[in-house]
Amino acid sequence: MKAKEGTCILWAALDNGLYIPNLCAVREIKPPFASCRLCFVEIEGRNAPVTACTEPVNDGMVVNLNTSKIKRLRNTAFELLLSHHHLDCAHCDKNRNCELQNIASHLGLKLKPKRFKRIPRELPIDSSHTLFTYDPNKCVICGKCVWVCQKQGSGILDFAYRGIDTVVSTFSGMPLSDAGCTSCLACVAVCPVGALVAKLGVGPIFLPRAGI
Ligand code: FES
Incomplete structure (x- = not known):
């Protein structure tokens, strides 16, 4: 895989057609927010997984995108995120164009996971803007x-x-x-x-x- 020096693993992978789930990454944000915790990968020779959006690529680096540890971390982060999310895809304007749906499909997860108790928010919707x-x-x-x-x-x-x-x-x-x-x-x-x-x-x- 080829990548410009200094590029992080996430963009290097995506630019080379390898998908890593991500929600908070933006190329221009430096340092990255790294808040969604969905982009974990494992680098050979390292003890702990790292977030692909924060880790720059290095020559000869071997990166694993789908180990059992990675899957566990990613799935947990995703399910925790969904436990707060108001899930009503059928009535949502973003249905079929939603990154949560894309990630769920990539990870083979349901959008209503049962592992964590659901604590959806009940905050007021702001419709005051005309657009x-x-x-x-x-x-x-x-x-x-x-x-x-x-x-x-x-x-x-x-x-x-x-x-x-x-x-x-x-x-x-x-x-x-x-x-x-x-x-x-x-x-x-x-x-x-x-x-x-x-x-x-x-x-x-x-x-x-x-x-x-
Ligand atoms: S893309 Fe969100 S933590 Fe890396």
Whole structure:
């Protein structure tokens, strides 16, 4: 496999047609968020698995993408993530275009795993903006919207609270319509799930530069 020096394992693998599950990675974010914990791989000669989005490739490096340890770690991270996610694919605008569905299919997992108790959030949905809706109950805290909102110059989205209570929010949780949003819709374009979705009638959304 060929890769530019300094590239992380994740991008090297994806650029060479090898899929590694990932939700929070963006090429331009350095250092990476590394928050989803889905991209674990094992490197020969290392004691512990590493996240592919944080580990640069090296000449001669041997990387295993699918050992039993990796599967266990990935599946656990994914199932924990789903235990908070509002699952209603049939009525979700992102149905069939959702990264959670893609990852579940890649890992051979169900979207309603039974291993962990489900503790879905019940936070208010923000429909105040004329062009899009934000449903925090579907957010996977990947941080892409926070990053792109800052990159586009608005910077109205950020993380609030910690741990299991972490949410993406405007300052003081004010409605999106009052928060100074410039309506670029970049957050909608980068959201990998159904948390930020365009309202009916809003045409296709393109980012000025993908980087994702
Ligand atoms: S893609 Fe590596 S931790 Fe999310």
